[in-house]
Amino acid sequence: MSEFALESMIVGDILARWPDSADAFNQHKMACPGCVMAPFMTLAEACDAYGLDLDEVADTLRQTIGPDMSSQQESMR
Amino acid sequence: MNLDARISVLERSSFFNDANRDTLVHAAETASECPVAKDEQLFRQGEEASHSYLLAWGRVRLDQTTSDGRNVVIRYLGPGDLIGTVAVLRRKPYPATPVAVEDGMTLFWGAEKKAQLIAEHPVLATNAIELTGSRLEELQERLREVATQRVERRIAATLLRQVRHAGRRVEDGVEIPFTLTRGEIAELTATTLHTVSRTLAAWEQEGILSGKRASHLVITKPHRLVEIAEQE
Structure with a gap:
């Protein structure tokens, strides 16, 4: 899979585009779904705030979003 | 128009x-x-x-x-x-x-x-x-906040409400893009000006807030402010 820049995406945008991603945040005990700050922070910043490993969280997200990813990527071009 | x-x-x-x-x-x-x-x-x-x-x-x-x-x-x-x-x-x-x-x-x-x-x-x-x-x-x-919560938590919740309505992402955090005086925060929180000043000064010290941008507040540690608003 080609690299998708989830890391620099805004958390609120990730949740809006892939509602299932809430599961991934929950798995890492991140309270991003529904948080007032979600529209203002990138995934990298959110991981930093929680002291979590960005790559691990991004991996979980990719697994959750999974099959949808490539088509979304195409439509974004 | x-x-x-x-x-x-x-x-x-x-x-x-x-x-x-x-x-x-x-x-x-x-x-x-x-x-x-x-x-x-x-x-x-x-x-x-x-x-x-x-x-x-x-x-x-x-x-x-x-x-x-x-x-x-x-x-x-x-x-x-x-x-x-x-x-x-x-x-x-x-x-x-x-x-x-x-x-x-x-x-x-x-x-x-x-x-x-x-x-x-x-x-x-x-x-x-x-x-x-x-x-x-x-x-x-x-x-409900006024009736049940400690004042720091209420002040944090007041700021978060402004973020929810009008927040803007800026280089060093999340900005409340209009002038919000300490007196106004006090009125919105139902507390005293003194309490707001003391609390905001402590938060600035901790790096949670920055008041540098003229009178616009910038929340430099958004996650921390949410934690304060949600603490028991």
Whole structure:
């Protein structure tokens, strides 16, 4: 899979585009779904705030979003 | 503003959610425009509610004067928010005074026209209920906070509410993009100016907030502020 820049995406945008991603945040005990700050922070910043490993969280997200990813990527071009 | 510009203003307001083209055109055609300068009042508390406003751009503070002469900030309003509509529809005097905190522009309708607009386009009635419902919910939330929560938590919640309505991502954090004095935060939180000053100073010390950008607050540790607002 080609690299998708989830890391620099805004958390609120990730949740809006892939509602299932809430599961991934929950798995890492991140309270991003529904948080007032979600529209203002990138995934990298959110991981930093929680002291979590960005790559691990991004991996979980990719697994959750999974099959949808490539088509979304195409439509974004 | 031409018709298209007005329509795009209306489209950004939740009062016009799910409104079709006919509704938008009708509302845009029947509206008048009125610019509002910083510190200007749109109308005064107690006056007969003759017009209903929609803020196209700018920011407005809603003040209410109590019977013993004290001023209370009810809430802040931003682009797309309705002002005076409930009073117009209830045929009651305006319950508060909207004061512009920055230069802005309003669209407005006379009471008759507004009532007619809602009667002819029921989607607007549904939206009006939704809007008053969400304002009520917010006031209930504040009442609950005042009754049950420690003051730091309430101040954090007050700031988060401003972020929810108007927050903007900036280089070093999340900005509340309008002037919000410590006195106003105190009124919105139902506490004293002294308490707000002390709390904000402590948060600045911790790097949670920054007041560098003139009078605009920047929340430099957004996650931490949410934690404070949610702590038991």
